[in-house]
Amino acid sequence: MGYVAAQHSAVLVLEDGSVFPGLSYGATGRSLGEMVFCTGMTGYQETLTDPSYHRQIVMQTAPQIGNTGWNDEDDESDRIWAAGYVVRDPARHPSHWRATRSLGEELHRQQIVGIAGVDTRSLARHLREQGTMRGGIFSAGAVTDTAAMLAAVHGSKPMAGSALAHEVGVERRRFIPAAGTTRFRIAALDTGIKKNIHNLLSERGIETHLLPPTSTFEEVQALAPDGLFLPNGPGDPSTAGPLIEVVTQALLRRIPLFGICLGNQILGQALGLRTYKLRYGHRGLNVPVIDARNGQVAITSQNHGFALDAVPGQTFKTPFGTALVSHYCPNDGTVEGLQCLEVPAFSVQYHPEAAAGPHDARLLFDEFVTLMEKGRES
Structure with missing residues (x-):
């Protein structure tokens, strides 16, 4: 029927x-x-x-x-x-x-x-x-x-304190080929990656090895990746201890890293920042973000209920050198991005793949490519 x-x-x-x-x-x-x-x-x-x-x-x-x-x-x-x-x-x-x-x-x-x-x-x-x-x-x-x-x-479970990434990620490793000639190989910890992220990585000549969110750094390292990608995902980021440890090891070994949404919160915690729950979150296709480095504004697609506790434009010390709070939302001052200044890593809180949504931030995938190119030269 x-x-x-x-x-x-x-x-x-x-x-x-x-x-x-x-x-x-x-x-x-x-x-x-x-x-x-x-x-x-x-x-x-x-x-x-x-x-x-x-x-x-x-x-x-x-x-x-x-x-x-x-x-x-x-x-x-x-x-x-x-x-x-x-x-x-x-x-x-x-x-x-x-x-x-x-x-x-x-x-x-x-x-x-x-x-x-x-x-x-x-x-x-x-x-x-x-x-x-x-x-x-x-x-x-x-x-x-x-x-x-x-x-x-x-009687239902609250979102605060909920570890949900393992409920949405792959259980076994998956391979997503590059479109055309393969230029780079990356490892991606699947905490809920979206299809259009694969598309934008693939069209830049990147082959992606999608790993379960329970993967260890040794499993990442065994792929000899040119970069590590941290995608979006559900749940409370403060529960992501094992993922934070993987990122910590990647930063120590200077593996180029790009994080989106939950990935931004995981990188932030690896750098020593804390997360907190927003009053009602950012969910939509029309959220403004300011790049504190140059004042440029992007209209972005977002979906997050937690954020990093830091000051927009602030530089701060981490176990891996100095980092910058590179992006913020002018509506409420929420942290929208991080850039490490002494190791090859950056992240944003919004969705540059924007499916659906504006395409203002898609160049961030090109920045990831540039980071991996520099990693090969060093």
């Missing part, structure tokens, strides 16, 4: 007791997770399939979602990772030449519990004022009395 448009009553319950009514969308039942909002007006397929959204219920602030349907080319991984989905006004019929089915059909096919008809403006304002919190979507037979649903939400 195919997907049937939303007909069941549904409710979104937050851990502070707030209740938002609506109608079921996608699969029916119960879904629990951290309630977050994303400001992107498009790119919902990439958002839903981004492993960084693992165990999070995603709400779209844009009122109309699903207009372009769902296709077989834009997935950023092999499944939807979001725990649940909240929208205001889902498209009745998708309209795009690449669409093969509707968003609602795909949510139903992958058994993702969603809710539509929610006052998403009110919900976004609530989360901005109160901060992200645990939530639950309940529809059809899962709708019970408010006390029982709230108890279920309170």
